[in-house]
Amino acid sequence: MAAAGFIGTGNMGRMLVEAMIRSGALPADRITACNRTPRKAEELAEAHSGLRVVPAPEDVARLSEIVFICVRPVDVPDVVASISSVVGAHQLVVPIASPISVEDLESILPAKVALVIPSVVNRALCGATLCVYGKRATDTDIRRLESLLSPFSTPVRIEERFVRIASDLSSCGPAFLALFLQKFVDAAVAETGIDRELAGRLVSAMTLGTAKLLTAESFTFASIRERVAVPGGITALGLEFLEREWNDVFVRLVRATHAKFAEDCTAMRERLNRRPR
Ligand SMILES: NC(=O)c1ccc[n+]([C@@H]2O[C@H](COP(=O)([O-])OP(=O)(O)OC[C@H]3O[C@@H](n4cnc5c(N)ncnc54)[C@H](OP(=O)(O)O)[C@@H]3O)[C@@H](O)[C@H]2O)c1
Structure with a gap:
């Protein structure tokens, strides 16, 4: 060992x-x-x-x-x-x-x-x-x-060329997801007065269950959406709302992390006494 x-x-x-x-x-x-x-x-x-x-x-x-x-x-x-x-x-x-x-x-x-x-x-x-x-x-x-x-x-x-995007998904992902869940809870509390601790427990249990469906039960992102959203129902309305409001937010997120990454790589190479590529 x-x-x-x-x-x-x-x-x-x-x-x-x-x-x-x-x-x-x-x-x-x-x-x-x-x-x-x-x-x-x-x-x-x-x-x-x-x-x-x-x-x-x-x-x-x-x-x-x-x-x-x-x-x-x-x-x-x-x-x-x-x-x-x-x-x-x-x-x-x-x-x-x-x-x-x-x-x-x-x-x-x-x-x-x-x-x-x-x-x-x-x-x-x-x-x-x-x-x-x-x-x-x-x-x-x-x-x-x-x-x-x-x-x-x-x-x-x-592959090394995918280090940043893979890190966004795997290592930054928990922080991004936590922000989404936090905002969801904040809005639930502000709009309805539901107890914050209860709302937190509900979204945490929901997140664990969703992760299990995706990893252990062969569900896909699309199949989860299809199972939950009845045409004309409340989930479908919520999904349409998010699609419209988020638009290209994740594209801009990936561009922002990659722009910072490029700066960090240049600084690292300079500090390691190497010429920029
Ligand atoms: N956070 C994440 O989820 C995550 C995920 C993937 C990768 N990473 C990477 O993990 C690395 C560490 O992040 P972190 O969140 O653990 O940072 P951190 O909590 O600040 O820990 C870094 C540690 O390194 C120590 N250190 C600095 N220079 C040292 C030296 N010359 N000799 C010995 N120890 C030294 C610091 O000591 P002091 O106590 O004196 O400050 C500190 O305890 C970063 O490069 C980050 O990019 C982080």
Whole structure:
């Protein structure tokens, strides 16, 4: 079983560590972690006996076969600089931020590289983890990494050119969906006076049921709509209303996320001391 190291134990680093431990992918004593503010990593070790906390990214890199970089994009170049003279050709380095090119990272580090984009839903031991592999990653590396991810998620291999849109759907998606549900509840409370907690419970149960129909019961988006909307009925009216009002909102959403992504990629390349493409 490969030993895993985590540089950064904020939201996502901690979520990944805990998902691996809870799902049985890896015992705590096979995990090493560090965090810039050490207390966060120490708290994780207090919660999971055997997990080893070390002072710096270089220490994580020295001790781990698979090194997850779980810092914000702005902090990635510093972390890469600090581990570049420590990692070797046998190791797999795995950043989890979308504006990083695996090719760029492979040209800077002597290690093998894979990009993994998790999702907050992995905390519930489900959802996808998006995987992009660099040229040097072998079948054994891929098997090792996916054996760590599959106990708590479905690893999905994607082409690098689809990283942003796949991340929008899989990783930003929970936040987008949560906003939709929040607005639905807010309107229900404001317009009718229904209890907020009750409205929240109803939409949460509805969301779970809809997800189960889509994933376990072979329903499609269209077949759910057909089952619920009787022609001339209230759901049909609601659907017509949403189609009209939303118009091209998702097209504009995808354009906005991709414009920001292009800026982030340029900034990342500059900070990694590479020329813009
Ligand atoms: N949130 C999501 O749903 C999601 C989904 C997919 C991917 N991601 C990606 O996951 C990454 C982390 O996001 P997050 O939400 O976990 O951010 P976060 O909560 O801010 O965590 C980042 C952690 O990295 C630590 N850190 C920064 N520089 C460090 C260094 N040089 N050495 C050690 N630790 C360092 C920070 O320490 P301090 O405590 O000192 O700040 C912080 O605890 C981002 O790149 C994001 O794009 C997020």
